[in-house]
Amino acid sequence: MQDYLRKLKPTSIHDLVAMNALYRPGPMGNIPEFIDRKNGKQKITYLHPKLEPILSETYGVIVYQEQVIKIASEIGGLSLAQADLLRRQWVKKIKS
Numbered sequence: 001m002q003d004y005l006r007k008l009k010p011t012s013i014h015d016l017v018a019m020n021a022l023y024r025p026g027p028m029g030n031i032p033e034f035i036d037r038k039n040g041k042q043k044i045t046y047l048h049p050k051l052e053p054i055l056s057e058t059y060g061v062i063v064y065q066e067q068v069i070k071i072a073s074e075i076g077g078l079s080l081a082q083a084d085l086l087r088r089q090w091v092k093k094i095k096s
Contacts, residue, residue: 001019004019004023004031004035005019007035007039008034008035008038009038009039014057015038018034018057018058018063018064019031019034021063021064022034022063027063030061030063033061034058034063037059037060037061038059044059044060045060046060048075050074050075051071051074054067054070054074055067065087065091068086068090069084069086069087070083072086072087
């Protein structure tokens, strides 16, 4: 974690919170992309224009479960309750 934080060069509490959320076995693979995007080494891109307001704080990387809910609602047209159900299945890795 210390090595990642040195590479990240955090400038706000949001950077620290995001790194804490990413430092888990599943999302850990997104840490290098998060660092590169934050430091301007990689261009921040969004698959859809509606994703920009949702993912801009995390440099276009999905970090938080709340972001998954917002994406499912905005892009998928799900209600917030349906999006939360999807999030729960996603966390439990239920493919159906």
